Amino acid sequence: EDQVTQSPEALRLQEGESSSLNCSYTVSGLRGLFWYRQDPGKGPEFLFTLYSAGEEKEKERLKATLTKKESFLHITAPKPEDSATYLCAVQGGANSKLTFGKGITLSVRP
Amino acid sequence: GAGVSQSPSNKVTEKGKDVELRCDPISGHTALYWYRQSLGQGLEFLIYFQGNSAPDKSGLPSDRFSAERTGGSVSTLTIQRTQQEDSAVYLCASSLAAGHTDTQYFGPGTRLTVL
Numbered sequence: 578e579d580q581v582t583q584s585p586e587a588l589r590l591q592e593g594e595s596s597s598l599n600c601s602y603t604v605s606g607l608r609g610l611f612w613y614r615q616d617p618g619k620g621p622e623f624l625f626t627l628y629s630a631g632e633e634k635e636k637e638r639l640k641a642t643l644t645k646k647e648s649f650l651h652i653t654a655p656k657p658e659d660s661a662t663y664l665c666a667v668q669g670g671a672n673s674k675l676t677f678g679k680g681i682t683l684s685v686r687p
Numbered sequence: 688g689a690g691v692s693q694s695p696s697n698k699v700t701e702k703g704k705d706v707e708l709r710c711d712p713i714s715g716h717t718a719l720y721w722y723r724q725s726l727g728q729g730l731e732f733l734i735y736f737q738g739n740s741a742p743d744k745s746g747l748p749s750d751r752f753s754a755e756r757t758g759g760s761v762s763t764l765t766i767q768r769t770q771q772e773d774s775a776v777y778l779c780a781s782s783l784a785a786g787h788t789d790t791q792y793f794g795p796g797t798r799l800t801v802l
Binding site: 674 | 691718720728730732737742743746778780790791793796
């Protein structure tokens with residue numbers, strides 16, 4: 578059974594204070610690892626897909642990286658508008674479904 | 688273009704009543720997924736459709752839950768004889784196709800409250 582664990586559960590940063598969010602996973606035959614952002618009362622918004630270990634993707638202040646056991650979402654010089662819950666999910670084997678972690682709630686103070 | 692839409696956005700019902708939740712996927716997307724997000728829990732997979740067929744129903748929690756999709760487009764998730772533990776946000780997602788790694792795009796969700 579695929580499993581995803583995200584840590585920490587919550588993270589409070591000062592504006593401009595860079596940090597990383599962790600996603601550890603176990604999956605049989607990784608087909609893709611996904612990062613989503615979710616704002617309160619809204620559905621998840623797609624950020625990145627990573628397919629193989631060593632792959633990196635960037636978007637504005639965010640960079641996602643992938644190893645064989647975990648993924649990191651690095652946030653460089655965050656702003657208050659980066660405050661949200663960040664979700665990690667994996668798709669593996671013959672499954673089409675995504676298996677999600679519980680998410681990391683990020684709060685960035687001005 | 689338009690994203691995934693869901694209706695209603697909020698639904699309050701009494702225990703024992705039946706409810707229907709609707710999802711309208713992105714035009715041209717052949718795969719459609721239902722997930723449930725409970726307080727303090729991650730998103731849990733319920734069922735997915737490829738076209739009008741449901742190859743994976745493994746996440747449906749009981750036989751009170753059912754879903755259908757018609758015309759390869761709109762899907763309805765039905766919960767019969769609702770229980771308080773059914774209270775959650777029900778999220779729908781769609782992708783170009785299932786069977787390989789296609790990004791799933793989510794709707795805004797339906798918040799269900801069972802009193």
